[in-house]
Amino acid sequence: MFHLFNLTLKLNGFPMKEAIAEFEKIQSISDSDYESHSILKRKEIVEYHLKNNKSYQEFVGKSDFNTEVSGWNELPIMTKKEFQKPLSERLSNGFTTKNVYLNKTSGSSGDPFIFAKDKFCHALTWANIINQFGWFGIDFNSSLQARFYGIPLDFIGNTKERIKDFLKNSYRFTIFDLSDKILEKVLLKFQNKKFDYINGYTSSIVLFAKFLQKKNIVLTSVCPSLKCCVVTSEMLFEEDKLLMEKQFGVPVVNEYGASELDLIAFQNPQGEWQVNSETLFVEILDDNNNVLPNGKEGRIVITSLYNKAHPFIRYDIGDIGILDEKSTFKKPILKKLIGRTNDVAILPSGKKSPGLTFYYVTKSIIEDDGNVKEFVVKQTKIDTFDIEYVSQNKLTENQILNIEKAIATYLESGLTFTFTRKEKLERSKSGKLKQFISLIK
Secondary structure, X not given: OOOHHHHHHHHOOOOHHHHHHHHHHHHOOOHHHHHXXXXXXXXXXXXXXXXXXXXXXXXXXXXXXXXOHHHHHHOOOEOHHHHOOOHHHOOOOOOOOOOEEEEEOOOOOOOOOEEEEEHHHHHHHHHHHHHHHHOOOOOOOXXXXXXXXXXXXXXXXXXXXXXXXXXXOEEEEEOOOOOHHHHHHHHHHHHHOOOOEEEEEHHHHHHHHHHHHHHOOOHHHOOOOOOEEEEEOOOOOHHHHHHHXXXXXXXXXXXXXXXXXXXXXXXXXOOOEEEOOOOEEEEEEOOOOOEOOOOOEEEEEEEEOOOOOOOOOOEEEEEEEEEOOOOOOOOOEEEEEEEEOOOEEEOOOOOEEEHHHHHHHHHHHHOOOOOEXXXXXXXXXXXXXXXXXXXXXXXXXXXXXXXXXXXXXXXXXXXXXXXXXXXXXXXXXXXXXXXXXXXXX
């Protein structure tokens, strides 16, 4: 078989053979030796950037590093604000924009930036992705992907993405219009193509599952080649996962990643959200930057262990989560991803609550009868929330009353809600749907 995907990576200068060998070497390290290995890799990457990266030297404020664990905990926390300066000022010695992998973050946190990875580091990222998808029988050289992602609408941007899709053996569905008329065409494509897996934004794929539910169709009955569905970039709620698994007839796999880092966590065949310990070191910190024990909720802070071109050391990615108590150094498990730190609702009482709490409580009531397709919650004032929704019929007064009662029970009373029915919801340029938005400065 002609391995077009592997060839594409090789032609782009990514040393895949060496990266896969290194990845397999890391995986072969025993559980008992893995903590020592993790400490060593952290020591090496910090010392490298203190020696070769002027920007990181200035950020840390010194050029030496205490190799003890206590010294690690004293390293300052990097945030996206540290990267709001030209990339040329952030690259390590020997690296230029010509000899690295370049990309830009989506900006969903409000602080987009251009980043770089050295070619070997990015090859390791692909070695990791290939390994994780392989858990579910997916081979990027031969498996056909049904891709639910945004795409640039201008000719040049659109053409570039279509070429990438061809090289990745994928067929992309435009997600900016997911009306029943369009979803009929999507279904027809599944009948005519032997897709191996679905991959894309959670909210878009959930809409397709609801469409299939309405038609009483299980997707594998028309596309028996389907093996799994991988959702990413947006929150996956348990009831949505159950709906998708029922309507698709395959496992739904939850992916959590960041373009500037790697795959952070990927659901394994046992249903655990397994954290990537091969190329990353993940910590959970409190508001005072103290490391929290497993089982406690805090800020997710990540170190890229192999990126020599650009430091991501103790980098606060802007998310809140919990590591499972049963986590080990070799096999950390993400127990829960709660949301982004900038998705917090501040209430009149002074209480702070993850914005997704509003979304989750509302969701449990609003979608009971299958009328509402999707919705978002916007905080417009400290005590005022606008719920925009797409539905076949307008919400009843009883439904609205139940939502207000539930939020008063779970959060606090005295809040004002407006409900706005829409033909379709506004998505970002990339096609993502942000479930909760705070407009409070």
